[in-house]
Amino acid sequence: MNANPYLPDMATIVEVIQETHNIKTFRVVINNEERMKAFTFRPGQVGQLSVFGAGESTFVINSSPTRKDYLQFSVMRVGEVTSRLHQLQPGDQIGVRAPLGNSFPLEDLKGKNIVFIGGGIGMAPLRTLFTYMLDNRKDYKDITLLYGARSPADLTYKAELPEWTSRKDVNTVLTIDNPSDGWEHKVGLIPNVLLEINPKPKNTVAITCGPPIMIKFTLQALKKLGFEDENILTTLEKRMKCGVGICGRCNIGTKYVCMDGPVFTYAQLKELPSEL
Amino acid sequence: MERFITKENLTRLAEELAATHRVLAPVATCGTVTFRRFQPGMALDLHSRMAAVSPKAATFPQTETLLTVKSEIPEKKPVITETLPQGKSVVIGCRPCGARGKLIFNPVYETDTTKDPYFILRRDNTVFVSLACDRPETTCFCHSVGSGPADPDGSDVLLTLVGDGYVARSVTEAGEEILKSALFADAGAKGKEADAKNEKAREMMGEAHDYVSAPAKLLARFDDLDFWAAQSAKCISCGACTYMCPTCYCFNITDDDQGLESRRIRTWDNCMSHTFTLEGSGHNPRPTKAHRLKNRIGHKFSYYPDLHGGVMACCGCGRCIKQCPAGVDIRQIVKAAQEYSE
Numbered sequence: 001m002n003a004n005p006y007l008p009d010m011a012t013i014v015e016v017i018q019e020t021h022n023i024k025t026f027r028v029v030i031n032n033e034e035r036m037k038a039f040t041f042r043p044g045q046v047g048q049l050s051v052f053g054a055g056e057s058t059f060v061i062n063s064s065p066t067r068k069d070y071l072q073f074s075v076m077r078v079g080e081v082t083s084r085l086h087q088l089q090p091g092d093q094i095g096v097r098a099p100l101g102n103s104f105p106l107e108d109l110k111g112k113n114i115v116f117i118g119g120g121i122g123m124a125p126l127r128t129l130f131t132y133m134l135d136n137r138k139d140y141k142d143i144t145l146l147y148g149a150r151s152p153a154d155l156t157y158k159a160e161l162p163e164w165t166s167r168k169d170v171n172t173v174l175t176i177d178n179p180s181d182g183w184e185h186k187v188g189l190i191p192n193v194l195l196e197i198n199p200k201p202k203n204t205v206a207i208t209c210g211p212p213i214m215i216k217f218t219l220q221a222l223k224k225l226g227f228e229d230e231n232i233l234t235t236l237e238k239r240m241k242c243g244v245g246i247c248g249r250c251n252i253g254t255k256y257v258c259m260d261g262p263v264f265t266y267a268q269l270k271e272l273p274s275e276l
Numbered sequence: 277m278e279r280f281i282t283k284e285n286l287t288r289l290a291e292e293l294a295a296t297h298r299v300l301a302p303v304a305t306c307g308t309v310t311f312r313r314f315q316p317g318m319a320l321d322l323h324s325r326m327a328a329v330s331p332k333a334a335t336f337p338q339t340e341t342l343l344t345v346k347s348e349i350p351e352k353k354p355v356i357t358e359t360l361p362q363g364k365s366v367v368i369g370c371r372p373c374g375a376r377g378k379l380i381f382n383p384v385y386e387t388d389t390t391k392d393p394y395f396i397l398r399r400d401n402t403v404f405v406s407l408a409c410d411r412p413e414t415t416c417f418c419h420s421v422g423s424g425p426a427d428p429d430g431s432d433v434l435l436t437l438v439g440d441g442y443v444a445r446s447v448t449e450a451g452e453e454i455l456k457s458a459l460f461a462d463a464g465a466k467g468k469e470a471d472a473k474n475e476k477a478r479e480m481m482g483e484a485h486d487y488v489s490a491p492a493k494l495l496a497r498f499d500d501l502d503f504w505a506a507q508s509a510k511c512i513s514c515g516a517c518t519y520m521c522p523t524c525y526c527f528n529i530t531d532d533d534q535g536l537e538s539r540r541i542r543t544w545d546n547c548m549s550h551t552f553t554l555e556g557s558g559h560n561p562r563p564t565k566a567h568r569l570k571n572r573i574g575h576k577f578s579y580y581p582d583l584h585g586g587v588m589a590c591c592g593c594g595r596c597i598k599q600c601p602a603g604v605d606i607r608q609i610v611k612a613a614q615e616y617s618e
Contacts, residue, residue: 004358004393006342006529006540052345052354052540053533057556078556093354095345212559239555241529244390247545248526249553251571252561253495254579273498275561275571 001097005244008050008095009035013088014070019156022077023121024086027063027070030096040099041065042106043129044235044263047098048243049073054084058240060262061098062124064131071096074124074156100243101262104129104207104233113142115199117218119190119210120149123156125235125262126209130164137169144199148175148190148214152183173197191217194225201226207233212276219266229267236262236276252276277452278467279460282441289459290368291316297403298365300334302327311367322369322407323437330522330595331370335378335398336544338519342394342529343540360393365402366454369435373418373593375404376430377522380591383584384525394542403450406431407442408474412481415594417607419478420485423592426474436470443470485607487577487588493614494578497570503616504566507609510602513565515546517596517604523576523589526552547572569609577610 002009015027026049030036041061048056057079063072077086088094114133118126126145133140145164149155155174157164164172165185175186175193186193190210199206206227208218215234222232238250238257245259253273255261269276281289293299299314302321309327311334314320341359348355367375378399385392408426409416418424428434432451435442443466446452497503518524528545531538545552548568554560562568580589590606597605 003391004360005390006394006542007356007358010354010356050540052347053531053538055531056529056540076556082556095354095356237555238561239553241527241545245387246384246390246392246525246527247529248547248575249545251575251579253498253574254582273495275498275567 001099005097005242008048008056008097011071011094011096013090013092013094015090016088017159019074019158020154023074023156024077025062025072025074025156026085026088026094027072028094028096029070031093039068039071042099042103043132044101044103044125045099046101046243046258046262047071047073047096048100048240049075049081049085050095050097051081051084051088052095055081056095056097056241057081057085058100058237058243058258060125060128060235062127064128064135066132066135071098074121076121097243101258102260104263106132109205110139111203112140113199113204114140114144115204115206116143116145116147117190117194117206117208117210118145118147119214119218120154121156122208122210122214123147124209126207127157129207134167134170141203142171143169144171144173144197146173146175146190146194146197148177148193150177152176152180189217190214191221194218194221199225201228201231205231205233209235229270230265232266233263234266234269236264277446277455278463279444279455280438280441280463280466281435281444281460285459286368286435286442287320289454289457290314290320290366292457292459293366293368296364298363299368300331300365301368302370311370314368320369326371326409326413326593326595327374328595328599329520330374330377330593331367331404332374332377332522332524334365334367334402334404336381336395336525337398339541339543340394341539342542345538345540347536349536361397361401363401365398366405367402368405370404370406371409371593372406372425372427372429372431372434373416373423373591374522375406376423376427376591377593379430380523380580380587380589381525403432403454404430405433405435405444405451405454408434408436408470408477410437410473410477412477413594413598415597416481416592417485417594418592419481420487420607421588421590421592425477425481436473438466438469438473443467445470485611487610487614488586489614490588490610491578491581491586493616494574494610497613497616498574501566503613504570505564507612508566508569508604511548511565511569511604512602513548513550513568514601515548516599516601517606518546518548518572519544520595520599522591522593522595547575569604573606573609576606
């Protein structure tokens with residue numbers, strides 16, 4: 001980050017991947033070579049992307065700090081800034097303010113079994129940690145990835161799915177909501193498939209992200225499976241502007257999602273006033 | 277340092293300062309007193325009534341450009357330029373509450389890890405010459421939030437009206453510099469008179485309300501949406517309270533697109549608006565005015581004091597009460613939460 005917290009670094013889009021009909025993944029490189037080289041972050045941290053003239057929006061950095069050729073952001077087209085982002089091509093210039101926010105508690109996760117539960121675009125913040133763990137595989141015990149979307153067409157990171165599903169050192173389960181021709185994986189809602197997989201809570205941390213309704217039922221399923229609140233992690237989203245705890249809109253009571261989050265344990269969430 | 281300045285000389289002081297500073301002073305326009313840029317020849321209006329809008333804009337403008345971005349053709353490489361505030365300002369004739377408002381910004385805008393250069397530069401280059409209040413209005417409650425009608429905190433010079441002029445006391449070094457002007461005279465025995473006036477003004481405010489229990493009591497009502505629906509029933513979500521408030525520091529950042537050039541601008545934002553927390557997905561964590569009023573009052577009397585050593589994010593100026601077109605009174609709402617029994 002710059003001394004002026006509002007000043008973005010200029011960056012170049014080096015690759016654009018069309019993930020689904022409304023999600024694109026952008027790989028970006030900060031123009032200043034020294035700053036790009038020195039750029040460090042932890043899985044779970046976010047960044048603000050600027051399309052000058054349109055504005056800024058917050059996205060998780062979904063590449064892993066272990067792979068530093070570029071920073072990767074996945075963007076669903078929903079509003080003004082994201083629509084303008086979707087028009088950009090490799091070579092185009094954007095602004096990046098990153099890293100912002102807290103991160104997954106990497107140190108506490110070492111030596112644990114990990115269960116990732118991602119729904120739709122909620123896979124983005126999990127991808128960074130999942131990739132990080134694959135690159136440091138020996139530090140973790142069993143790793144399970146449950147990733148679901150409405151339909152096969154709604155799955156992001158399709159280019160990586162063959163690797164994720166074929167690796168012997170992770171158990172990757174894909175699911176879609178309704179049957180579809182040629183689909184060889186699970187069919188069913190994420191919480192139901194989770195119960196079917198039946199991960200054991202002992203020495204296991206569950207990490208989930210997805211649409212609010214999915215999170216709600218996934219938390220219920222995890223509790224049913226016997227997971228402690230402290231061993232359930234999620235990452236929140238709020239409308240943000242400054243990203244550095246000043247502008248005053250992403251708070252839940254005394255906590256600011258941009259500074260105290262976006263990563264929270266379920267135990268921490270329960271202590272917060274109910275304003276998700 | 278204690279000096280005395282006549283009313284006439286205060287205007288001359290403003291004229292002198294205007295040569296080197298941006299001078300902001302209360303000016304009556306169409307029946308409303310607001311802080312305007314003072315130019316020689318203008319009349320100071322310190323006494324007709326408290327300015328409708330606080331002098332917040334001196335350190336936190338309603339709109340300011342943070343950056344400009346110029347795209348160079350044909351490379352299309354945008355060049356970003358920071359537009360940090362330049363120059364020095366003086367606010368003359370604000371009330372102590374208005375000068376104190378910016379203190380609430382400090383622990384948020386300047387932390388160990390994050391420094392907002394725009395606010396900090398403006399704050400450090402603005403001198404506040406405040407006028408102690410000689411009588412409270414019915415909406416005033418500065419004495420209940422740890423302040424008072426002659427509170428020097430946040431001011432650089434504090435004036436007290438005595439006879440045909442003001443006893444002027446420096447609060448900071450910057451204030452002392454102002455008092456070095458030859459327009460000031462020896463205060464003589466007038467200092468005692470000023471003390472008596474300030475004491476009288478404090479007495480006129482009556483007993484202070486105790487907000488110590490407010491943070492916990494407000495949090496206890498968090499999930500009681502019926503309580504907040506009742507408290508916010510009159511509110512029309514206009515946001516006047518937020519814009520008039522000396523301590524409301526929330527802002528929006530937007531881009532102003534002018535083709536090859538764009539400006540990134542920061543503007544006062546209004547937490548009473550539906551769009552304040554509206555997310556791209558259509559989800560809104562604060563979907564009704566009850567949720568939004570709960571956050572506004574919670575922020576000032578519960579979250580902020582919890583985070584910042586018990587200090588309420590309110591300077592008790594009462595502008596939100598006076599300017600509310602629907603008669604929402606923040607004092608009554610906090611009190612209702614404090615007195616609530618299950």
